Amino acid sequence: MTKQKKNKFEILTALENIHGPIPELKAADIIFIRHNKSIMRRFLRKIIGSYWDHSALVLYPRDVVSNRTKTIIIEAKKPAFLSIIPMRGVAIHQLDKYTANPKAYDIGIGRVHGLSEQQRERVVTFMLMNVDAPYWPWTHWLLLPGYFFKFAARYYLNQQRFSCSGLIQKAFYDAMDWDDKQQVIFKSGMWSPIELQELTNPADIADSENIEWVYNER
Amino acid sequence: MKPAQLQKVWPKIEAQLQIGDILLFHKRKGPISRAIQRETSSYWNHSGLVFLRKQDLQYTGPLIVEALNLGIEIHQIKKYTDFFEVFDIGVKRFSGLTGSDQEKLVTTFILENLDVPYDFSRIFSILLTKEFRNYLLRSKFFFSFTKRLIHVDSYICSSFVHEAYLQFSKADRNRIEFDQTELEKIEKREMYSPSDLARDDAFEWVFNPQK
Numbered sequence: 364m365t366k367q368k369k370n371k372f373e374i375l376t377a378l379e380n381i382h383g384p385i386p387e388l389k390a391a392d393i394i395f396i397r398h399n400k401s402i403m404r405r406f407l408r409k410i411i412g413s414y415w416d417h418s419a420l421v422l423y424p425r426d427v428v429s430n431r432t433k434t435i436i437i438e439a440k441k442p443a444f445l446s447i448i449p450m451r452g453v454a455i456h457q458l459d460k461y462t463a464n465p466k467a468y469d470i471g472i473g474r475v476h477g478l479s480e481q482q483r484e485r486v487v488t489f490m491l492m493n494v495d496a497p498y499w500p501w502t503h504w505l506l507l508p509g510y511f512f513k514f515a516a517r518y519y520l521n522q523q524r525f526s527c528s529g530l531i532q533k534a535f536y537d538a539m540d541w542d543d544k545q546q547v548i549f550k551s552g553m554w555s556p557i558e559l560q561e562l563t564n565p566a567d568i569a570d571s572e573n574i575e576w577v578y579n580e581r
Numbered sequence: 582m583k584p585a586q587l588q589k590v591w592p593k594i595e596a597q598l599q600i601g602d603i604l605l606f607h608k609r610k611g612p613i614s615r616a617i618q619r620e621t622s623s624y625w626n627h628s629g630l631v632f633l634r635k636q637d638l639q640y641t642g643p644l645i646v647e648a649l650n651l652g653i654e655i656h657q658i659k660k661y662t663d664f665f666e667v668f669d670i671g672v673k674r675f676s677g678l679t680g681s682d683q684e685k686l687v688t689t690f691i692l693e694n695l696d697v698p699y700d701f702s703r704i705f706s707i708l709l710t711k712e713f714r715n716y717l718l719r720s721k722f723f724f725s726f727t728k729r730l731i732h733v734d735s736y737i738c739s740s741f742v743h744e745a746y747l748q749f750s751k752a753d754r755n756r757i758e759f760d761q762t763e764l765e766k767i768e769k770r771e772m773y774s775p776s777d778l779a780r781d782d783a784f785e786w787v788f789n790p791q792k
Contacts, residue, residue, distance in 0.1 A: 423692060431688045435695065455655045457695050491633065492641045495657045 376462040378470065382579045385434075385462070388424040391478060391486040392577065393531060394436055395471040395569050396461055406506040410516045413566030414581040415471065418527045420534065422455060422487055434458040437490045439530045441498045452497040453490070453530065472578035473569065475535065475547055485538035493530065520564065532563040546573060582789050584665040591662055594672060594788045595635055598643050600683040602631040603742055603784055605775055606661060607669040607791075620708050623776030624791040625671065628738045630745060631658075632691060646691050648741040652698045653691075671789040673778065675746060690745045700735040743773040746783075 379385055395415040398404040404416040419438035425431060439453045461468040478486075508515035528549075535547035536556060548554075549571040550563045568574060569581070606627040608614035617626040629647030632655055638644070643658045661668045678686075736744065778784065779792055 423688075426688075429688055430685075431692060433693055433695070435692050455695060457692075460696060488638060491644065492638050494644060494655060495660060 376459065378462040378465045378468070381465055385472065386577055388421050388434055388472065388577075389474065389483060390421055390424060391475065391483040391535075392421040392424070393473045393475070393568060393574065394419040394421065394438075394458065394461070395473065395565060395581075397469040398467065399469065400467050403503055403506055406510045410506065410509045410519060411564045411566040413564075413569055415565045415569050418531055418565045418568055420486070420490055420531055421458075422490065437494070439496070439498050439527045452495055453493045455494060470579065471569070471576065471581055473574040474577050475573055476575055477546065482538055482543075486534045489534040489537055490530070493534075496530075498526070520562065526564075528563045528565045528568055529560045531568065533560040536560070549573060582669055587665040587669065590788075591665070591670070595642055595658070595662070597787075598631050598634055598672065599674065599678070600631055600634060601675065601678055601686045601745075602787065603673040603675075603778060604629045604631065604645060604658075605671040605673065605779055605791075607671075609667055609669065616708060617704075617775070621774045621776035623774070623779055624669075625775040625779050628742050628775045628778050630686075630691065630742055632687065646695075648697075648699050648736045648738045650699050650701075652696050653694050653736065653741060655695070669789070671779070671791060672787040673781075673784040674787050675783065676785050686745060690748045694736075694741070698732075698735045700732050700737050700740070702732065703735075703740070704737050737774075739775045739778050740773045742778060 375384055396417040396419065397408070397415050398417065401416075407416045408414065417438070417440065419436040421434060422437045423431065423435040425434045434457065435455060436458050437453065437455050458470075461470050505515065505519045509519040510516075532547075532549055535549075536544055536559060539547055548559060550559055550567040551571075554562065605625040606629070607618070607625050608627065614626040618624065627647070629645045631643050632646045633644040635641075635643050641657060641659070642662065644655055645658050646653065646655050648654075661670060776792070
């Protein structure tokens with residue numbers, strides 16, 4: 364595969380060679396992630412009915428002018444099924460961890476309509492305040508019956524948790540002034556603020572009308 | 582410093598922390614931290630940098646960046662300060678650090694190096710070198726052994742902190758690197774331990790000075 368040059372200074376990542384260069388990102392843009400090599404993530408995608416199974420948020424976008432060549436993201440994630448590593452919870456990473464290996468990951472990027480700079484800053488601050496917050500996961504063994512039975516999937520999706528998408532929903536909801544909160548509710552239907560935080564999943568955000576896609580729409 | 586005393590004074594110190602301040606940690610128990618303290622003849626066994634101040638985050642304490650077993654990571658400082666019965670903490674500062682220097686430190690070094698892996702073989706080689714250099718062939722053999730084990734593109738806690746200051750502040754390099762020859766400078770950089778940070782006169786003590 365030939366490498367296209369993004370500009371004079373940058374080389375495309377492996378994923379950008381497939382989907383094209385990632386456009387200029389802004390703080391609080393939402394990253395959607397698909398894990399191609401995880402069976403549990405496959406079950407999860409089936410249950411939530413989405414191409415995506417994980418979400419993260421842009422903290423500091425790449426900015427060549429100020430010598431920042433990496434996009435920094437924040438995500439709530441449990442490492443791997445049956446991992447011996449303790450649960451990590453909310454952590455800060457480089458976006459490269461997902462764009463460098465297209466066999467293992469695919470990513471898409473969405474942006475909430477009409478956010479002001481101040482609102483973006485508030486979302487980012489909220490996320491930073493939650494660094495190290497523990498991950499409260501869906502129970503993995505329930506994924507299997509959820510994969511085969513609709514009632515089990517419904518039970519699974521209604522469990523209380525603090526997850527990748529729940530954290531993103533909460534960050535946007537808390538960052539907005541009262542009158543603007545409707546603009547950042549991703550889950551369709553009538554939900555209380557607490558339910559929104561606990562029940563929103565990556566599919567809700569990806570399918571929301573409050574999001575515009577800027578990269579690799581699915 | 583005793584836990585009760587730390588508990589009392591720390592809130593005041595935490596409010597004064599600046600981006601780029603060097604944090605030194607002493608774990609009161611644990612075989613690995615004890616080994617590092619013993620082999621480096623130092624009170625301290627771990628180090629990190631202040632990434633964001635308390636004022637930047639409103640409701641939580643500062644964020645710190647440190648090299649841990651999974652690589653360069655950002656965490657809340659409270660993972661240490663909530664457990665003073667386990668950890669003691671010291672603070673050093675590179676004097677004359679301007680606001681633009683701090684920003685440069687964050688953007689050009691810390692964020693660019695997030696997720697860089699931890700150099701386990703370096704810490705292993707440092708411990709091994711210090712443990713055995715008095716018994717076998719003295720330092721020459723073990724220095725060459727150590728150099729083979731070091732990965733220059735990954736860090737341990739103290740080499741990350743040291744490299745951060747070397748990278749962002751090239752004009753002040755001579756102040757930070759006090760060794761004479763280039764070879765010594767390179768060796769020093771790669772073998773830099775928390776004890777070196779504690780003893781380095783280029784950084785001033787702000788809180789809890791211990792060698």
